[in-house]
Amino acid sequence: MQLDKELRQLKKELASQTKKYSEIYTPTFFRILNPEDQSSLLNLLKEKPHIQVFDSITNQLTDLVKGLNPTLVLSKEQIDELIVKRLNGLEADTYGVWVYYPWLEKLVHILDKEEFIQVRTNRNKHKITQQEQDLLMKKKIGVIGLSVGQSVSLTLAIERGCGELRIADFDHLDLTNLNRIRSGVQNVDLRKTVIVAREIAEIDPFLKVTCFHEGITEENIESFLTENGNLDLLIDECDGIDIKILCRVKAKAHQIPVLMEASDRGTIDIERFDLEPNRPILHGYIEHLDISKVKHLKTNEEKIPYILPIAGVETLSTRMKASMIEIQQTITSWPQLASAVTYGGGITADLSRRILLQELSVSGRFFVDIEEIIANPVEAADTTATPQPEKGISFPEMEAKTADLKLTKPENAIALDGEQLDELILTAQRGSSAGNNQPWKWLYKDGALLLFHDKERSFSFANHKNIVAYVGFGLTLESIRLKADALNLQVHEQLFPDPELPELIAALQFSNTSPQHQKDGLANFTDIRNTNRNQPKVIKPIPAENLAEIKAETEQIDGAKIYFIEDKNAIQQVANIMGEADKLRLYTPTGHHELFNLELRFTKEESERTGDGLDLESFGLTAGEAIGMRIAKDPKVLELLKTWKMGTGLERLSKKSGLASSAIALITMPTYTSNDFIKGGKAVERMWLTANRAGISLHPMTASILHFNILKYGDGLNQDLYLKDKFSELNEIFYNCFSEVNQQEVSVFLCRLFYAEADATPSKRLPIDKIFMSNLTQ
Incomplete structure (x- = not known):
C-alpha cells in the first residue's frame, strides 16, 4: 500500500516548514514597555495565531516577594499587596519579559533577568x-x-x-x-x-x-x-x-x-x-607515546595504545569489560x-x-x-571446590625414593661423560610441554637418567589422568633419543620402572651404537623444533610429498596415526571449534586460572623471571586482541559472559589462527593409557621435527580434543551441564570433519601446519639447576 499522493505532498511541505527551525536555539525576547517589541510581538501573534501562550507571571512574582521577605509568613492578602507595590502602577502583562521559543512555537511570560535569576536560584x-x-x-x-x-x-x-x-x-x-x-x-x-x-x-x-x-x-x-x-x-x-x-x-x-x-x-x-x-x-x-602521531591514526587498532592508558582497562567495571569483548560481535560500540x-x-x-x-x-x-559503595555483603569464596595441585617432588625426595631402585642393566651399558650428559640435558631443557609448564625433573644416578613427574607443574583441568603431561614426556624422550643418536649413543628406555613409584616416568640407560648403526634421519634436527603462532598473509598449500613424509615419520611410532584436513570448508569448521573450545575452557574456573595465572606471561620481564609459561608477545596479537586478553584475565568477566551465553569475541584469536592453516593435523593412539600417551608424544615430536625441517611451521591447538577426552573418559564436565552439552555438540562436528578416525582411537594432539612469514621467539625455559641434578656434580 502506497502513501496517498496528497498526503505525501502535505507531509513534505510541513517537514520543510519544520526544518527551517532546525538550526535555531536562541529564543526571542519581547519587553512590551518597548514600543518596537510590543509591535513585533503583536505581528508575531497575528502571523501565528496557533502559538501557545503561557503566562504565570503572578506565580513568579509571588515567589519573588516571598524570597525578598524570608523572615515573614505572608498571607495571600499580604502577598497581593507586595506584588501591587512591586508592579508600581504597571499592568502585570507589561512586567518582565515575554520569551518566544520558535522551535516550540510557545510564548512564555517570565520575570526579567535579574529577578528571574534571583528567584530561580533562591533554593540554592x-x-x-x-x-x-x-x-x-x-x-x-x-x-x-x-x-x-x-x-x-x-x-x-x-x-x-x-x-x-x-x-x-x-x-x-x-x-x-x-x-x-x-x-x-x-x-x-x-x-x-x-x-x-x-x-x-x-x-x-x-x-x-x-x-x-x-x-x-x-x-x-x-x-x-x-x-x-x-x-x-x-x-x-x-x-x-x-x-x-x-x-x-x-x-x-x-x-x-x-x-x-x-x-x-x-x-x-x-x-x-x-x-x-x-x-x-x-x-x-x-x-x-608520541602524541604528534595521534591525529594521523585511522583504525581502532592504531588508537588502542593511546586509549588503553587513558581508559585504565583493569579499573573498568566487570560489565564494561564483558561488553568490550562483545563489541563487533553482539554490539557495535561500548555501552552507557x-x-x-x-x-x-x-x-x-x-x-x-x-x-x-x-x-x-x-x-x-x-x-x-555506586555498585561498590552500595552493595550486598561479599560472601567468602568457597576454596574447597577448587582442585589444588599436589606438592612437587624435590631433588632430595628423588634421591631418597630411588635409593633401592633396581634397574636391569643393558649389555655394554656405559656411564655418560660430562659433555654427553650436558648435551642430553640441554635437549631435555628445550622439551615442549603444554603451556610450557615443563612438568619434569631429571636425576642422573648410577649411569641412569631418571625422568620424574613434577605434578605441581602439570596440574590442570585438562590434564585428566596426567595425559597432557605424558604427551610432553613422550616429546622430550624422543628428542633425547634422537640427540643421543647424534652422539652415537643408544638409549635403553624403561617406562614406569617401579610400580611403587608412579612419579618415576622413565629410566634411560645408554650404550655406544655399533659401527653398522644407521642414524635416524631426524637425529641432527632436535634443535630446530619451534612453536609459531603467527598468521601468514598468504596461505600456501603444503605439497603432498611433504605431508606424506610427515605421515611416514609420525607413524614410525607403533600405533600412531596422523590425519590431515586441507579442505577449506573443513578447516573453517575445525577453526570454529578451536575458537569455541578455547572460550569454553575459560568458562571453567580452573581452566581460566590455569591460563591467566599459570600459563600466560604478560610481559617479557615476567617471562624472563619465571622461565616458563607462554610469552604473550609470541602470539603475534594485534592491539585489540591484546586488550581482549587483558580484559579476559578478570574471572568475573568470564562468569558474566557465560551467564549471558555470549563471549564470541573470546573465540576470535584461536579461530583466526585455525583459519590461517595450510592443513590441520590430528594424531591418535589406540588406547587411553599412560604408555600410549607417551608414545603419542614421541609421534608428535617426529611430526614436529619433520615439519620444521621442511620449513613448515606448527602451532599446537589442543583444547578441543583434551575436553573431548574428558567428556568420553572422565567426569570433569558432569558438574556443568552447559559445558558438557556444548562440548558434546563440538565433539560430533569435529569427528565428522575427521571422518577417517576410528571411534576407538584416542586423540592425542591437534595442531595447525602452515608456512610462516616470520620466525617465532622460543619460549623461555627453566634454568638447568631447577630441573636437573646429577651425581657427577654432587
Whole structure:
C-alpha cells in the first residue's frame, strides 16, 4: 500500500516548514514597555495565531516577594499587596519579559533577568551562598562532547554554576543515543549542540550558551578556549582520542583546569593545570607515546595504545569489560546507561563548582562507583571446590625414593661423560610441554637418567589422568633419543620402572651404537623444533610429498596415526571449534586460572623471571586482541559472559589462527593409557621435527580434543551441564570433519601446519639447576 499522493505532498511541505527551525536555539525576547517589541510581538501573534501562550507571571512574582521577605509568613492578602507595590502602577502583562521559543512555537511570560535569576536560584541558598553564586555567574565553562556532556551541561545550567557555557559536538542525535540522552524522538537527527542549547534556553533563557557545531578541531580550539576571555574550566566528555589529547595540550598552555567524567564506575579525572602548569597531561599515562602521531591514526587498532592508558582497562567495571569483548560481535560500540550518565552529570557539576570556588585543588583519578559503595555483603569464596595441585617432588625426595631402585642393566651399558650428559640435558631443557609448564625433573644416578613427574607443574583441568603431561614426556624422550643418536649413543628406555613409584616416568640407560648403526634421519634436527603462532598473509598449500613424509615419520611410532584436513570448508569448521573450545575452557574456573595465572606471561620481564609459561608477545596479537586478553584475565568477566551465553569475541584469536592453516593435523593412539600417551608424544615430536625441517611451521591447538577426552573418559564436565552439552555438540562436528578416525582411537594432539612469514621467539625455559641434578656434580 502506497502513501496517498496528497498526503505525501502535505507531509513534505510541513517537514520543510519544520526544518527551517532546525538550526535555531536562541529564543526571542519581547519587553512590551518597548514600543518596537510590543509591535513585533503583536505581528508575531497575528502571523501565528496557533502559538501557545503561557503566562504565570503572578506565580513568579509571588515567589519573588516571598524570597525578598524570608523572615515573614505572608498571607495571600499580604502577598497581593507586595506584588501591587512591586508592579508600581504597571499592568502585570507589561512586567518582565515575554520569551518566544520558535522551535516550540510557545510564548512564555517570565520575570526579567535579574529577578528571574534571583528567584530561580533562591533554593540554592546556602548550599551556595549569594556571594558564591555571584562569583559563579562570572565563570566560563567549556564542555566538549554532548552525551555525558549533555547531562553535565544541563546540570550546570539548572544550578547556574556558570555565566557562560561553550558547548562543542559535531554529531547529530541518533535513536541509539536516547538510552542515555534526555531528549525526544522529534529531535533525532538534530545537532546535539542545538538540542542542548535549546534545553538550556527553556530552563534559563538568560544563560549565555555558545555553540561550536563542528565540534573541536585544530582550527577552532583556540577560539573555544580563549575567545572573549579564557575558560575557567574545561570539561572533556568527547570520544575522539586525538581531541582528548589536543584539548589538554592547549588547556595546559593556557593554564585551564580540565575535568573529565567517564560514566563507567563514575571515573573522574581532574587535571589542575591552573595550579600545576608543568603537570603532564592525562596524569602522565601517555608520556611514553608520541602524541604528534595521534591525529594521523585511522583504525581502532592504531588508537588502542593511546586509549588503553587513558581508559585504565583493569579499573573498568566487570560489565564494561564483558561488553568490550562483545563489541563487533553482539554490539557495535561500548555501552552507557542513563543512570550513570545522569549521576555523572551531577558529580561533574558538583566538582566544577568546588573547583571554581577554589574549594578543591587536587589532581588525579577518582572513582564514585555506586555498585561498590552500595552493595550486598561479599560472601567468602568457597576454596574447597577448587582442585589444588599436589606438592612437587624435590631433588632430595628423588634421591631418597630411588635409593633401592633396581634397574636391569643393558649389555655394554656405559656411564655418560660430562659433555654427553650436558648435551642430553640441554635437549631435555628445550622439551615442549603444554603451556610450557615443563612438568619434569631429571636425576642422573648410577649411569641412569631418571625422568620424574613434577605434578605441581602439570596440574590442570585438562590434564585428566596426567595425559597432557605424558604427551610432553613422550616429546622430550624422543628428542633425547634422537640427540643421543647424534652422539652415537643408544638409549635403553624403561617406562614406569617401579610400580611403587608412579612419579618415576622413565629410566634411560645408554650404550655406544655399533659401527653398522644407521642414524635416524631426524637425529641432527632436535634443535630446530619451534612453536609459531603467527598468521601468514598468504596461505600456501603444503605439497603432498611433504605431508606424506610427515605421515611416514609420525607413524614410525607403533600405533600412531596422523590425519590431515586441507579442505577449506573443513578447516573453517575445525577453526570454529578451536575458537569455541578455547572460550569454553575459560568458562571453567580452573581452566581460566590455569591460563591467566599459570600459563600466560604478560610481559617479557615476567617471562624472563619465571622461565616458563607462554610469552604473550609470541602470539603475534594485534592491539585489540591484546586488550581482549587483558580484559579476559578478570574471572568475573568470564562468569558474566557465560551467564549471558555470549563471549564470541573470546573465540576470535584461536579461530583466526585455525583459519590461517595450510592443513590441520590430528594424531591418535589406540588406547587411553599412560604408555600410549607417551608414545603419542614421541609421534608428535617426529611430526614436529619433520615439519620444521621442511620449513613448515606448527602451532599446537589442543583444547578441543583434551575436553573431548574428558567428556568420553572422565567426569570433569558432569558438574556443568552447559559445558558438557556444548562440548558434546563440538565433539560430533569435529569427528565428522575427521571422518577417517576410528571411534576407538584416542586423540592425542591437534595442531595447525602452515608456512610462516616470520620466525617465532622460543619460549623461555627453566634454568638447568631447577630441573636437573646429577651425581657427577654432587
